[in-house]
Amino acid sequence: MDRRLSDDENGARDVSQSPTTEPKQDIDTVKPEADEGIVTGPAVPAQASTEQLNALTHRLLGPSLTKSGQEGVSQDNVSQVILDASKGSKFYEREAALAAGLATRVAALQTRKAKLEAQDLRVHLRNADAFLASLESSRDLSRIIVHLDCDAFYAAVAALKDPTLKGIPFAVGGSVLSTCSYEARKFGVRSAMPAFVARKLCPELKLVDQDFPSYIAKAGEIRAILQTYDPNFQPAGLDESYLDLTAYCQDNDISASDAVSKLRTEVREKCGITISAGIAATAPLAKIAGNVNKPDGQFEIPSTREAVMAYMADLSVRKVAGIGRVLQCELDAVGIRVCADIYPQRALLVPLFGDKTAKFLLTSYLGIGRTRIAPSDGRDRKSVGTEGTFADLAGAQALRTKLRQTAEALEEDMKQAGVKGRTVVLKVKLHTFEVLTRQVGTHIPVWTKDDIYRISLPMLERLEKEIPGLKIRLLGLRCTHLVEAKLSVDKNFFGAAKAPNTEERFCVCQDDQILAPAVPPPERASAHRAEGSRSGVPVDEDGWEIWPEAEFEAAAEQERKEEFEELLKLSQELEERHDQDNGAKAPLESSRSTSPADDVESWACPICNRPQPADERALNEHIDLCLSRETIREVVRSVPENKAPAKLEKPTLPSKQVPRKRARPRGGGSISKSNHEQSNAKRRAFFS
DNA sequence: GGGCAACGTTGTT
DNA sequence: TTCCAAACAACGTTGCCC
Ligand SMILES: Cc1cn([C@H]2C[C@H](O)[C@@H](COP(=O)(O)OP(=O)(O)OP(=O)(O)O)O2)c(=O)[nH]c1=O
Numbered sequence: 001m002d003r004r005l006s007d008d009e010n011g012a013r014d015v016s017q018s019p020t021t022e023p024k025q026d027i028d029t030v031k032p033e034a035d036e037g038i039v040t041g042p043a044v045p046a047q048a049s050t051e052q053l054n055a056l057t058h059r060l061l062g063p064s065l066t067k068s069g070q071e072g073v074s075q076d077n078v079s080q081v082i083l084d085a086s087k088g089s090k091f092y093e094r095e096a097a098l099a100a101g102l103a104t105r106v107a108a109l110q111t112r113k114a115k116l117e118a119q120d121l122r123v124h125l126r127n128a129d130a131f132l133a134s135l136e137s138s139r140d141l142s143r144i145i146v147h148l149d150c151d152a153f154y155a156a157v158a159a160l161k162d163p164t165l166k167g168i169p170f171a172v173g174g175s176v177l178s179t180c181s182y183e184a185r186k187f188g189v190r191s192a193m194p195a196f197v198a199r200k201l202c203p204e205l206k207l208v209d210q211d212f213p214s215y216i217a218k219a220g221e222i223r224a225i226l227q228t229y230d231p232n233f234q235p236a237g238l239d240e241s242y243l244d245l246t247a248y249c250q251d252n253d254i255s256a257s258d259a260v261s262k263l264r265t266e267v268r269e270k271c272g273i274t275i276s277a278g279i280a281a282t283a284p285l286a287k288i289a290g291n292v293n294k295p296d297g298q299f300e301i302p303s304t305r306e307a308v309m310a311y312m313a314d315l316s317v318r319k320v321a322g323i324g325r326v327l328q329c330e331l332d333a334v335g336i337r338v339c340a341d342i343y344p345q346r347a348l349l350v351p352l353f354g355d356k357t358a359k360f361l362l363t364s365y366l367g368i369g370r371t372r373i374a375p376s377d378g379r380d381r382k383s384v385g386t387e388g389t390f391a392d393l394a395g396a397q398a399l400r401t402k403l404r405q406t407a408e409a410l411e412e413d414m415k416q417a418g419v420k421g422r423t424v425v426l427k428v429k430l431h432t433f434e435v436l437t438r439q440v441g442t443h444i445p446v447w448t449k450d451d452i453y454r455i456s457l458p459m460l461e462r463l464e465k466e467i468p469g470l471k472i473r474l475l476g477l478r479c480t481h482l483v484e485a486k487l488s489v490d491k492n493f494f495g496a497a498k499a500p501n502t503e504e505r506f507c508v509c510q511d512d513q514i515l516a517p518a519v520p521p522p523e524r525a526s527a528h529r530a531e532g533s534r535s536g537v538p539v540d541e542d543g544w545e546i547w548p549e550a551e552f553e554a555a556a557e558q559e560r561k562e563e564f565e566e567l568l569k570l571s572q573e574l575e576e577r578h579d580q581d582n583g584a585k586a587p588l589e590s591s592r593s594t595s596p597a598d599d600v601e602s603w604a605c606p607i608c609n610r611p612q613p614a615d616e617r618a619l620n621e622h623i624d625l626c627l628s629r630e631t632i633r634e635v636v637r638s639v640p641e642n643k644a645p646a647k648l649e650k651p652t653l654p655s656k657q658v659p660r661k662r663a664r665p666r667g668g669g670s671i672s673k674s675n676h677e678q679s680n681a682k683r684r685a686f687f688s
Numbered sequence: 689g690g691g692c693a694a695c696g697t698t699g700t701t
Numbered sequence: 702t703t704c705c706a707a708a709c710a711a712c713g714t715t716g717c718c719c
Binding site for chain 1: 704
């Protein structure tokens with residue numbers, strides 16, 4: 001995720017020790033503070049600038065330094081083990097290259113800062129102060145926001161299933177660890193660490209596989225409890241949630257910390273999972289607070305302006321969600337290490353980091369953030385994808401086989417999610433660890449393995465052309481610009497509000513009928529409407545027929561079939577016209593039955609004038625389809641019978657979406673100076 | 689200059 | 702010897718169209 005729209009930003013450090021602190025667990029402290037701050041690496045090869053080395057060390061060690069459970073670990077030793085294990089590998093080389101790029105950018109930042117400081121910054125200063133003032137005036141300290149985070153979630157679930165894991169150092173994952181038990185953390189083991197490094201740190205480390213069904217089930221149990229505290233709570237991933245306990249505390253005449261304490265006890269007793277909690281006036285603050293007494297603890301940041309500001313002041317910027325390794329490095333270069341450092345630099349933030357980041361930083365400095373907690377409606381998924389790592393792979397045939405397998409896997413995921421995509425993205429990681437992506441718009445939403453394969457093959461071919469001897473270690477496919485495929489069954493779709501549980505929407509669907517993505521709505525609406533009218537369907541005040549659920553569904557199904565057939569015909573026609581082109585010619589889509597709509601109200605489509613489910617999103621999707629149908633027809637009409645375009649993506653074609661050629665040089669990632677200047681010019685344009 | 693598509697990056701879990 | 706993940710969101714930049 002990225003910082004600006006992220007739900008979380010502000011942060012602070014454990015200054016004001018609140019009385020809400022719970023008994024902390026184990027982990028005796030030897031070196032209380034190996035955390036935060038930029039790491040300046042120990043023994044690394046020479047001959048690079050120290051800037052670069054620090055950047056590289058920081059990259060390699062990065063994640064291990066921000067996690068909890070590391071307090072009793074000798075960081076120097078851990079760092080040395082990690083660096084030793086890394087040296088000489090392709091992975092290391094790639095990291096070094098990236099670090100070099102970062103070092104260059106950091107140097108440019110510093111130069112730029114020096115230049116700026118010689119200029120008149122009064123306008124920037126005024127803008128920053130105005131922004132701060134407006135933020136301050138909107139500060140809301142009235143809510144009781146709680147962030148909950150299960151401790152070592154995957155590991156905790158694993159230990160519940162297999163009690164022999166209890167109390168021993170073990171980790172969840174394969175070649176890379178997803179997480180590990182707190183016992184393992186004492187050795188310096190942590191999330192995102194390669195397993196072979198973890199084994200060096202902790203030879204007795206036991207490894208267990210991931211088990212998502214169990215995680216999902218356990219998350220469901222926990223959420224059932226959370227719901228009783230705040231029916232409007234917001235899950236954020238499987239193991240995290242935000243709650244607004246303002247009402248609960250009022251209704252039950254209980255303090256925030258007591259309520260949270262009670263909640264945590266309930267979850268522990270009923271679900272066997274310990275959770276940590278943060279209590280504060282905003283979501284970002286609550287999240288930060290939650291990390292203070294992890295594991296199995298809670299912490300409250302008092303809701304006064306003074307307490308919040310004080311807490312933020314000493315907090316490493318790295319603790320703020322949205323500030324990662326790179327931004328931390330850049331901020332460090334301009335003298336910003338803790339949140340209090342942001343203020344003196346406020347006039348420089350926009351010119352140095354851009355409008356969005358500047359605002360984000362100022363907001364964090366004040367400890368201001370989101371106070372409204374609400375579940376997402378489950379329809380906001382932006383992409384569905386799958387990818388896999390394997391031993392270096394090369395050769396046309398092998399790559400195609402892998403591509404096909406990936407397309408098959410993606411079809412499964414698309415079915416699960418009940419969506420189609422209008423853009424397909426191919427991702428490849430070279431044997432050097434360099435990552436490349438290629439993407440194309442498809443206009444007609446796709447989801448079948450055959451369509452996905454056909455669309456992605458040309459992208460692979462392109463890569464093969466661009467990179468002779470293409471050798472990869474990862475291949476992935478992802479669909480974006482999603483369109484809802486299942487026409488409901490899930491009451492949520494047409495608005496009949498259901499329990500706000502996102503998980504259900506993606507997991508409960510087993511029935512093929514439910515999963516079967518809908519085929520686009522029909523062209524000649526007349527068909528079913530006329531039929532319906534004749535068969536005496538009642539009509540509402542606007543003249544639209546009111547259909548009983550079942551009939552509506554049947555009619556919708558029929559419409560979709562007709563529509564699909566027409567689309568198929570059109571696309572086949574096109575296909576034939578530019579014959580050859582070898583390749584797998586799978587049918588566009590095999591007609592599958594779709595679950596019917598269970599809605600009776602309907603709106604008219606402005607294009608085809610046919611009734612559509614009374615749902616804004618559904619209607620918009622329908623309109624898109626209507627428009628795309630028109631476009632296809634236009635293309636078909638405009639292409640001379642025997643002179644087809646040299647190469648048209650089959651289902652992809654509308655003039656507007658014909659891919660634009662843009663041979664982009666693939667540079668090592670560093671930004672040229674002129675680019676930098678330009679971007680700054682753009683950045684300055686914003687603020688105000 | 690806006691809008692949009694493509695691509696690379698950063699960040700989070 | 703083996704030898705650094707997967708899934709997702711958001712943003713900045715670039716190039717092109719209108
Ligand atoms: C950080 C991280 C987490 N995960 C998974 C495994 C975690 O159990 C789950 C939740 O992540 P986190 O809540 O970040 O971490 P955690 O619950 O394992 O441990 P703790 O909060 O006590 O420090 O997400 C990954 O798969 N990859 C990652 O890089």
